[in-house]
Amino acid sequence: xxxxxxxxxxxxxxxxxxxxxxxxxxxxxxxxxxxxxxxxxxxxxxxxxxxxxxxxxxxxxxxxxxxxxxxxxxxxxxxxxxxxxxxxxxxxxxxxxxxxxxxxxxxxxxxxxxxxxxxxxxxxxxxxxxxxxxxxxxxxxxxxxxxxxxxxxxxxxxxxxxxxxxxxxxxxxxxxxxxxxxxxxxxxxxxxxxxxxxxxxxxxxxxxxxxxxxxxxxxxxxxxxxxxxxxxxxxxxxxxxxxxxxxxxxxxxxxxxxxxxxxxxxxxxxxxxxxxxxxxxxxxxxxxxxxxxxxx
Amino acid sequence: xxxxxxxxxxxxxxxxxxxxxxxxxxxxxxxxxxxxxxxxxxxxxxxxxxxxxxxxxxxxxxxxxxxxxxxxxxxxxxxxxxxxxxxxxxxxxxxxxxxxxxxxxxxxxxxxxxxxxxxxxxxxxxxxxxxxxxxxxxxxxxxxxxxxxxxxxxxxxxxxxxxxxxxxxxxxxxxxxxxxxxxxxxxxxxxxxxxxxxxxxxxxxxxxxxxxxxxxxxxxxxxxxxxxxxxxxxxxxxxxxxxxxxxxxxxxxxxxxxxxxxxxxxxxxxxxxxxxxxxxxxxxxxxxxxxxxxxxxxxxxxxxxxxxxxxxxxxxxxxxxxxxxxxxxxxxxxxxxxxxxxxxxxxxxxxxxxxxxxxxxxxxxxxxxxxxxxxxxxxxxxxxxxxxxxxxxxxxxxxxxxxxxxxxxxxxxxxxxxxxxxxxxxxxxxxxxxxxxxxx
Numbered sequence: 001x002x003x004x005x006x007x008x009x010x011x012x013x014x015x016x017x018x019x020x021x022x023x024x025x026x027x028x029x030x031x032x033x034x035x036x037x038x039x040x041x042x043x044x045x046x047x048x049x050x051x052x053x054x055x056x057x058x059x060x061x062x063x064x065x066x067x068x069x070x071x072x073x074x075x076x077x078x079x080x081x082x083x084x085x086x087x088x089x090x091x092x093x094x095x096x097x098x099x100x101x102x103x104x105x106x107x108x109x110x111x112x113x114x115x116x117x118x119x120x121x122x123x124x125x126x127x128x129x130x131x132x133x134x135x136x137x138x139x140x141x142x143x144x145x146x147x148x149x150x151x152x153x154x155x156x157x158x159x160x161x162x163x164x165x166x167x168x169x170x171x172x173x174x175x176x177x178x179x180x181x182x183x184x185x186x187x188x189x190x191x192x193x194x195x196x197x198x199x200x201x202x203x204x205x206x207x208x209x210x211x212x213x214x215x216x217x218x219x220x221x222x223x224x225x226x227x228x229x230x231x232x233x234x235x236x237x238x239x240x241x242x243x244x245x246x247x248x249x250x251x252x253x254x255x256x257x258x259x260x261x262x263x264x265x266x267x268x269x270x271x272x273x274x275x276x277x278x279x280x281x282x283x284x285x286x287x288x289x290x291x292x293x294x295x296x
Numbered sequence: 297x298x299x300x301x302x303x304x305x306x307x308x309x310x311x312x313x314x315x316x317x318x319x320x321x322x323x324x325x326x327x328x329x330x331x332x333x334x335x336x337x338x339x340x341x342x343x344x345x346x347x348x349x350x351x352x353x354x355x356x357x358x359x360x361x362x363x364x365x366x367x368x369x370x371x372x373x374x375x376x377x378x379x380x381x382x383x384x385x386x387x388x389x390x391x392x393x394x395x396x397x398x399x400x401x402x403x404x405x406x407x408x409x410x411x412x413x414x415x416x417x418x419x420x421x422x423x424x425x426x427x428x429x430x431x432x433x434x435x436x437x438x439x440x441x442x443x444x445x446x447x448x449x450x451x452x453x454x455x456x457x458x459x460x461x462x463x464x465x466x467x468x469x470x471x472x473x474x475x476x477x478x479x480x481x482x483x484x485x486x487x488x489x490x491x492x493x494x495x496x497x498x499x500x501x502x503x504x505x506x507x508x509x510x511x512x513x514x515x516x517x518x519x520x521x522x523x524x525x526x527x528x529x530x531x532x533x534x535x536x537x538x539x540x541x542x543x544x545x546x547x548x549x550x551x552x553x554x555x556x557x558x559x560x561x562x563x564x565x566x567x568x569x570x571x572x573x574x575x576x577x578x579x580x581x582x583x584x585x586x587x588x589x590x591x592x593x594x595x596x597x598x599x600x601x602x603x604x605x606x607x608x609x610x611x612x613x614x615x616x617x618x619x620x621x622x623x624x625x626x627x628x629x630x631x632x633x634x635x636x637x638x639x640x641x642x643x644x645x646x647x648x649x650x651x652x653x654x655x656x657x658x659x660x661x662x663x664x665x666x667x668x669x670x671x672x673x674x675x676x677x678x679x680x681x682x683x684x685x686x687x688x689x690x691x692x693x694x695x696x697x698x699x700x701x702x703x704x705x706x707x708x709x710x711x712x713x714x715x716x717x718x719x720x721x722x723x724x725x726x727x728x729x730x731x732x733x734x735x736x
């Protein structure tokens with residue numbers, strides 16, 4: 001390619017590169033710079049460079065470890081259960097003999113397209129001990145009322161249940177698309193060999209579906225780890241700190257207390273933590289399934 | 297000669313009156329064509345702005361844009377606007393607890409240079425606004441926000457329940473505790489004895505600090521050292537946490553002020569301690585099932601002080617606004633006799649902080665007709681009892697309140713005992729104060 005050809009080529013690329021720089025690269029670099037400073041937006045006079053102090057204080061803060069633990073608990077349960085439920089529903093919807101198949105496919109998408117804030121506000125009322133429909137139904141069948149959001153043992157689990165409700169359709173959507181793209185020949189061959197449903201699932205469906213499963217779980221993991229809206233709307237992190245996840249605590253540091261330096265350090269940690277988990281996941285779980293595929 | 301003199305005097309008088317009229321008209325229309333943007337916190341005090349801003353626009357030619365958010369978002373928007381110095385908002389709602397923070401950063405313009413106290417468009421008189429509110433929003437004798445809400449502590453109880461079961465309305469905190477036990481023992485179907493705020497953020501702190509004040513306990517001492525695990529505070533919060541945990545509804549630890557108020561409005565609780573702000577809503581049949589059956593009283597604690605729940609809100613002018621004069625004119629309209637009278641009589645806001653309007657016979661009559669007469673009579677007393685000394689009024693209040701309430705909310709949920717919760721809160725607040733440089 002000659003010089004004028006290269007210039008032409010770069011002129012087309014430039015708008016995208018500039019956009020990427022402005023909306024992604026610059027904020028990231030700025031956040032890293034901020035994380036090395038004491039940068040309090042409500043006390044600008046006190047701002048100064050503090051090196052790695054924000055990171056060190058994060059590691060010695062007990063709120064950091066407890067909120068990280070809750071985030072991991074939230075992510076593992078939410079992603080794990082929504083994957084299992086989503087996979088079962090996708091298998092059912094993949095059958096051609098289900099009546100109203102298309103109707104259910106459409107209706108399952110509704111929770112996913114609702115704004116998380118709206119979901120949080122709605123479930124706050126639905127789970128209310130005295131006015132909520134869920135406790136009303138429980139009492140109608142003779143069960144005791146449960147303080148879903150006011151009891152420390154229930155609060156985070158209630159939010160997880162709502163998250164599963166919201167995001168299982170995503171799993172259904174992705175896994176169903178994967179299932180529909182699978183070739184028929186291996187199944188026909190397996191049926192000739194007398195394979196049952198579980199053998200087909202173990203030796204054909206799961207290995208073939210591996211790339212789709214990997215992507216679906218990866219996206220959900222990243223999403224669940226940073227979930228904030230529902231916690232904000234439903235419990236504000238309480239009672240006490242029983243539903244205070246890392247993302248909620250980072251929001252408090254950054255947007256309630258306006259300690260942007262400290263908040264950036266915690267945010268940068270979250271980013272690298274998610275990258276690390278994703279890398280670990282792709283290197284281990286993804287590889288193991290692929291390895292299983294190769295061995296067949 | 298005498299006739300000429302009289303004629304001359306009449307002419308001067310007429311001309312003078314015309315001049316005053318013209319001056320008023322000039323003042324009102326001096327900023328015709330300007331647009332001002334208001335950043336408002338949601339709440340009943342802004343209903344008047346939403347309802348009548350078109351009249352202001354018509355009279356002045358000033359276009360008024362309003363943006364309404366919940367309280368934390370309002371603060372966030374204002375802080376981002378002020379720190380970037382864009383002046384996107386000309387006027388902002390200012391909750392009194394943010395004033396130290398806004399003042400330290402010089403984000404609000406002093407009103408004194410923009411509000412001419414000698415002119416009275418729409419019958420605006422500075423002295424109509426209770427002096428306690430003016431003082432709260434003033435620093436070094438300069439006013440930084442025009443008060444439009446004054447709230448004190450109030451104890452509400454269900455008059456019908458008290459009459460039916462022959463219960464005497466409480467006068468002290470000990471009476472409340474004894475009544476909670478009695479009401480629980482009565483096992484009234486669907487009615488819990490007590491309710492209050494329990495949610496784990498700073499917005500609930502006023503309930504606990506206000507209760508503790510009557511036991512002689514404060515969050516910070518005069519040297520800004522935290523005192524939240526002092527014996528007096530532990531005793532006070534043991535009592536109040538027990539009232540909510542043992543006599544309140546399940547889930548009280550996650551209830552904010554709206555949840556608690558809704559429970560009372562729905563007739564599901566017998567007693568509630570919160571702010572005077574609820575009085576209007578509880579007595580409004582459109583929003584309350586207990587309208588006309590709400591008793592209100594002032595409660596004294598062991599040290600003789602009254603229960604506190606102070607809250608004041610004003611409208612401040614952004615330091616970086618380029619339309620400060622137009623904004624000041626709007627504030628005059630907002631708190632004028634003409635506007636606040638409509639607010640009280642047409643929108644039926646009973647706690648409008650304008651002493652002239654509160655003294656009008658038609659206002660008192662209307663309140664009586666709407667079962668709000670007891671509440672209206674109670675308000676001046678509650679405002680008088682309000683004592684800001686109990687409040688940790690520092691720029692770091694939000695962080696301090698969050699840390700305090702996280703622990704106390706856990707105690708309300710039964711996760712830990714009050715002593716442990718307050719010990720943790722003490723450590724957390726000490727760290728905040730050290731980091732903020734109050735001491736080493």
